[in-house]
Amino acid sequence: MRHYLISILSVILLGTACNRSTSSNKTTYIGGQIVNPxxxxxxxxxxxxxxxxxxxxxxxxxxxxxxDLEAGIYTLKHPPENQILYVEPGDSLLIWLNTLQFDRSLNFSGRGGEKSNFLLDMFLNNQRDNDLILSYYKIKPERFAKITDSIRKERLQKLEKLEKREEFSSDFxxxxxxxxxxEYYDLRERYTFLIEKYxxxxxxxxxEDFYDYRKKIDFSNKELQSYYVYTNLIDDYLRSKSIEGCDTIAKPSQDCYDLAxxxxxxxxxxxxxxxxSLSNMKNEFLDRLATRGITMADTEGRVDSILEVLKEVNYENMEQAQDLAAIHRNYFVGTSVNNNKLLNTSKEVIDYRGILEKPTIAFVWSIHSPSHHVWQHKHVRELRKKYPGIDFLGINIDEGETEEWLSTVAANNYNKKFEYQITSRNIDKEVxxxxIYKxxxxxxxxxxxxxxxxxxxxxxxxxxxEFLNR
Structure with a gap:
C-alpha cells in the first residue's frame, strides 16, 4: 500500500514539477507528502x-x-524530527514519510532520489551498528579489525553497483x-571505548596499524558537518580519546572512565x-558537553569549573550555560524541593510538599522529544510494578504549553496521578x-x-x- 501511495504521489508531484519547470538547469524541486504530520x-x-x-x-x-541551490547535504526538519538529504541543481526530489516511524518509513524518489536513499541507508546502518558492537566488542582486536574491513568492503561494492546504474556525479x-x-572508522572508535572501559x-x-585511519579523519569537513554518521564519529572519537589517558594512571579509578x-x-x-575550525559544529558539541557537565555537577565548585572551561574556549552560548547553571544550583544533592511549585493535571498549582508521601523518583520530560518521553514512560511503567514502595513522578518542562502537555498525557495514556508540569521559572524554555535526561x-x-x-x-x-534501604 505504501509503495502504491508513493507511486501516485510521484505522478502528481512530478507532473506539477514539470508544468512549473523553467529553462534554467539551476532550478531544483523538492516536494512530498507527510502522513500523520x-x-x-x-x-x-x-x-x-x-x-x-x-x-x-x-x-x-x-x-x-x-x-540556485548548491549541491550538498541538507536537512529536512518536521519538528521534532529531522533527516538529511542530498540535492544537486536540476534534481526533482520527492519525499514520503509517516511520522509514526519517521526514519524507517522515509522514502526518496524522483530525479536524484537515490543519492538521499543511499545516505539514509548509511544512517540506518550506523544505528544498527549499535547492536553489532554490543555483539562483538568482547572479541579480540585482530578479529574485530577483520570484521570491520569486511563491512567496509561490502558497503563499497554496493556503492559501485549503484554508481553504474545511477551515474552519480563525482562530487556525490x-x-x-x-x-x-x-562509518568504518566509527565502528573502531566505539569498539575502542568499550574495551578501554570494560x-x-x-x-x-x-x-599497530589499528588506528591508522585516525590520520585520515577531516575534523573540519564542511560538506558533512550536518550528517549524523560524521558527527557521530567525532563524538565517539572524543569519547575514546578522553579515557585513553587512564592508561597512564597506576590504578585507574571509575571516575577516570566516567563520561559525566x-x-x-x-x-x-x-x-x-x-x-x-567549523564554528557551527564546534558549538553543537560544546552545547552537549556544557549541558552534560553542568547538569551532572554535584557541587557549586564543579558548576563554576565547567563555566570557566567554557569561557576559556570562547563558548558562544555562555548566557544559556549560566542560566542552566542557575537552574541546577537548586537541585544539588541535599537541597529541598518542598517549596517548588508544580501544576497538576487538574491545572491546580501545588508544591512538592503536597505530593511527597513516600520515596520518590522524579524524571523530566518534554512534549518536543516524543520518542524519548514514550520510552521513559514505558520504562517507568515496568518500574512501578517492581517497586510499589516508590512513587515515580513525570515532570513536564514545557511551561506555557499546558494544553499540549495535557493532550500528550491523554493520548499516551500516562497516569495523571503522577504527571506534573513546572510553573514559571523566568528562564528560557530552551534552557x-x-x-530532559535528569x-x-x-x-x-x-x-x-x-x-x-x-x-x-x-x-x-x-x-x-539502596534508595529504598536508606
Missing part, C-alpha cells in the same frame, strides 16, 4: 541555517522550486565513499576546540529542555538524595534498592 510545515536547512519553510496543503503535501561519489569510510586487558592486543565527570568533560571540551531521587521529607542516576545505567536498579 506533527505540524503543518517542513523546514529546509543547511549547517543549522534555515533556508526555506514549505507549508503543507490540505492533503499534507508540500513542494517548491528552489533557485566522493561524499558517498567518505561516508562509508567514516575489557582493558584487550588494549594490549590491538594491532568534570575531568572527562573538560578533556572533550578542550579536544573539540582544538580539532575543528529547561536541556534538563532523574532525581527524593526522600519523603523533600530532600534530594541522588541527582546523577540514569535509566539506561546497568546499576540503576541497584541504586533504587
Amino acid at each position: 506533527n505540524v503543518d510545515y517542513v523546514i529546509l536547512t543547511q549547517n543549522s541555517n534555515d533556508l526555506d519553510t514549505l507549508p503543507l496543503n490540505e492533503e499534507n503535501q508540500f513542494g517548491k522550486h528552489l533557485e 561519489k566522493n561524499i558517498a565513499r567518505t561516508v562509508i569510510d567514516y 575489557y582493558h586487558g584487550l588494549t594490549s592486543e590491538v594491532p 565527570s568534570y575531568h572527562n568533560i573538560k578533556r572533550r571540551i578542550i579536544l573539540i576546540d582544538s580539532l575543528t 529547561f529542555r536541556k534538563y 532523574i532525581f531521587f527524593i526522600d519523603p521529607s523533600g530532600i534530594i538524595v541522588d541527582g546523577d542516576a540514569k535509566f539506561q545505567s546497568p546499576n540503576f536498579e541497584t541504586e533504587i534498592l
Whole structure:
C-alpha cells in the first residue's frame, strides 16, 4: 500500500514539477507528502541555517522550486524530527514519510532520489551498528579489525553497483565513499571505548596499524558537518580519546572512565576546540558537553569549573550555560524541593510538599522529544510494578504549553496521578529542555538524595534498592 501511495504521489508531484519547470538547469524541486504530520510545515536547512519553510496543503503535501541551490547535504526538519538529504541543481526530489516511524518509513524518489536513499541507508546502518558492537566488542582486536574491513568492503561494492546504474556525479561519489569510510572508522572508535572501559586487558592486543585511519579523519569537513554518521564519529572519537589517558594512571579509578565527570568533560571540551575550525559544529558539541557537565555537577565548585572551561574556549552560548547553571544550583544533592511549585493535571498549582508521601523518583520530560518521553514512560511503567514502595513522578518542562502537555498525557495514556508540569521559572524554555535526561531521587521529607542516576545505567536498579534501604 505504501509503495502504491508513493507511486501516485510521484505522478502528481512530478507532473506539477514539470508544468512549473523553467529553462534554467539551476532550478531544483523538492516536494512530498507527510502522513500523520506533527505540524503543518517542513523546514529546509543547511549547517543549522534555515533556508526555506514549505507549508503543507490540505492533503499534507508540500513542494517548491528552489533557485540556485548548491549541491550538498541538507536537512529536512518536521519538528521534532529531522533527516538529511542530498540535492544537486536540476534534481526533482520527492519525499514520503509517516511520522509514526519517521526514519524507517522515509522514502526518496524522483530525479536524484537515490543519492538521499543511499545516505539514509548509511544512517540506518550506523544505528544498527549499535547492536553489532554490543555483539562483538568482547572479541579480540585482530578479529574485530577483520570484521570491520569486511563491512567496509561490502558497503563499497554496493556503492559501485549503484554508481553504474545511477551515474552519480563525482562530487556525490566522493561524499558517498567518505561516508562509508567514516562509518568504518566509527565502528573502531566505539569498539575502542568499550574495551578501554570494560575489557582493558584487550588494549594490549590491538594491532599497530589499528588506528591508522585516525590520520585520515577531516575534523573540519564542511560538506558533512550536518550528517549524523560524521558527527557521530567525532563524538565517539572524543569519547575514546578522553579515557585513553587512564592508561597512564597506576590504578585507574571509575571516575577516570566516567563520561559525566568534570575531568572527562573538560578533556572533550578542550579536544573539540582544538580539532575543528567549523564554528557551527564546534558549538553543537560544546552545547552537549556544557549541558552534560553542568547538569551532572554535584557541587557549586564543579558548576563554576565547567563555566570557566567554557569561557576559556570562547563558548558562544555562555548566557544559556549560566542560566542552566542557575537552574541546577537548586537541585544539588541535599537541597529541598518542598517549596517548588508544580501544576497538576487538574491545572491546580501545588508544591512538592503536597505530593511527597513516600520515596520518590522524579524524571523530566518534554512534549518536543516524543520518542524519548514514550520510552521513559514505558520504562517507568515496568518500574512501578517492581517497586510499589516508590512513587515515580513525570515532570513536564514545557511551561506555557499546558494544553499540549495535557493532550500528550491523554493520548499516551500516562497516569495523571503522577504527571506534573513546572510553573514559571523566568528562564528560557530552551534552557529547561536541556534538563530532559535528569532523574532525581527524593526522600519523603523533600530532600534530594541522588541527582546523577540514569535509566539506561546497568546499576540503576541497584541504586533504587539502596534508595529504598536508606
